Amino acid sequence: MFPKPIQKQSRAAQITYQSLLPLALIMWLLPLLAVGLFSVRPLSDFTNGNYWGMPSSFEFFNNYGRVFFESDMPRYLWNSVLITVPTVVGAVALSCMTGFALGIYRFKGNLLIFFMFIAGNFVPFQILMVPVRDLTVSAGLYDTKLGLILFHVAFQTGFCTLFMRNFIRALPFELIEAARVEGVAEWRIFWYIVLPLMRPAIAALSVLVFTFIWNDYFWAIVLTQGPDAQPVTAGITSFNSQFVAQYHLMSAGSIVAALPPVAMFFMMQRHFIAGLTLGAVK
Template identity: 50%
Template sequence: MFPTPIERTPRIVRVVYHLAVPLVLLLWLLPMIAILVTSLRGNQDIIAGNYWGWPREFRMVQNYAEVFNPARSPMVRYFVNSLVITIPSVCMAIFFSAMAGYTLAIHRFRGRILLYALFIAGNFVPFQILMIPVRTIFGNLGLLDTLRALIIFHTSFQIGFATFFLRNFIADLPISLVESARMEGASEMGVFFRVILPLIRPALASLGVLLFTFVWNDFFWALTLVQSDAARPVTFGLQALRGQWSIAWNLISAGSVVAALPSVLVFFVLQRQFIAGLTFGGVKE
C-alpha cells in the first residue's frame, strides 16, 4: 500500500515525522500569527521596530474600532460590497455548474467530451492575460465600476472549475436512480432538483466553501474592474487604512484579520459537509 502508514515505518522515520510536523505547522502559521499580534500593537511599537517581540502596549479595541471608523475609511461599505458580490456570485456559479455537471455526466450527446474538455481547459488559462479583454468587454457594456460587473465576472469565471468539480461527483452516482425517477414520470428538472441535488449536497457545500474563499479574497479583478469606493470590496479597501505619511501596519493587520474572518467562519460552519464532500465517492462498495 502506498503511501505506507506512518505506524508501519521504521522508528527513525516516525521520530523525524513527529518532530517535523509541529515545525512545519509553526512555519506555516507564523505569518498569520505575526499579523494577528501586529493587529494588537500600538503605533509606538511599529515606529520602534518591535515587529516580532511581545507588544509593549495592547490596543486591540482601539485598532479594530479605527478600522471601522468612517472618518478614516469606508470599511463598512467595503465589507457590505464584498457580501453583495460574493453571495450572489457563489450561489449562481454553483447553480449553473450543477446543471452543467448534471448534463455532462448523465446525458449522452455528440460533442459531450469536447464540451467537458473546454470546461477543463479554461482552468489552465492564466487569468492575467484576460485582463485587457475583460476590461474592454465590460467597458463596452457600460458596467465598469459597478457591483454588477464583479458579480457577472466571478459567476462566469468560476463556472469552469465548479462544473469540472461537480460533474465528477454526479458521474459517481448510480445511473439507476435517474432511470427510476424517469420511469416514475419525473421530468428532467424534477430529477435534477429532487434526486441529484440532495445526493450531492456534501459536494455543493465543499464547493461553496472553495468558491466563497476564491471570490471573497479576490483583489486582482477588483483592481481591474473597479475604480471608486462605491463598488470596492474589502480586500481592495485595505489600502485606505494606510497613513498619509507612514504605513499604519497595526491598522492594516487589523483590517486583514477582519477581512479574513468571513471565509474562516464559512469554513467552520460547513466544516463537516466540506470534509464529507472531499471524501465523497472516495470509497467504492
C-alpha cells in the first residue's frame, strides 16, 4: 500500500535516487535562481540579449532601490497586508466555529451542510470571474480592498472548514462530555477546551491561507485596478511600460513580494508541521 523506503531498496535503486535527486533539485530551483539573477542585471543586458550569461554589471542596490523608492511597491505591499491579514483572521475564525459545529454536534443535515461547504472547492474558480465581478460592481465593492477581503473569506471558508472539522473530529470527545457533565456552557467548551487544542491546526491553516491569499494574482487583477487597492502580485506588472518590459525591476519586485510568505512559514514552521501531522493531539 505504501512505497518502500529508499533505505530498503536495492543498491542500484539507491544510487539512481542519489544521482537524480540533485538534478531534480537544480531543475526545481532553476527558475528561482533565474529570477534572482535577473533582479541584479541592468536593463541593457535584456536589450542586448544577455539573458543567461554573467551580468555586465551588478545593479543590486540600484534595482531594489528603484523598487522601494521610485515605484508604488511599498503601497502595493501594504495593500497586500491589509487584504491578507483580515482574510486569514476571518476565514480561520469562521472555520473554527463551523468546524466545531459540524464536528461535535450530531443533527439532521450535518453531512449535507458539510458537503455544501466543500462543494465550492470543486468548482473551477475561472467560471466565477464574471458573476463575482458583476456582484462586486453592483455592491459598490469593485476596486476596493474590502471587496477582495470579503470574496477571499467566502472562498477560503470551505477549505478551512474541511480542515478544521476533520481536526476537531480527531480530538478526544471524552473531554467535551466531561465538561458537559460538569455543566459547562457550550461556548465555554469551545473557547476554553476545544480552541486551545486547535492551536496547531490554526497555525498550519493560517500559514496555508496566508500563502494562498498573498500569492493570488487572478482575483487581484479581476476585482481591483490601480495602486489604491491592488495587492503586490498585481502591482508588479506596473513595471511594464507600453513599449518596454522592465524584467530586472519585475524580478526584484517578485523577490520582495515572495519574502513575507517565506518569513511567515519559517516563523510558524514548528506549529505548521505539528498541525499537519496532528502531533499535538494527546
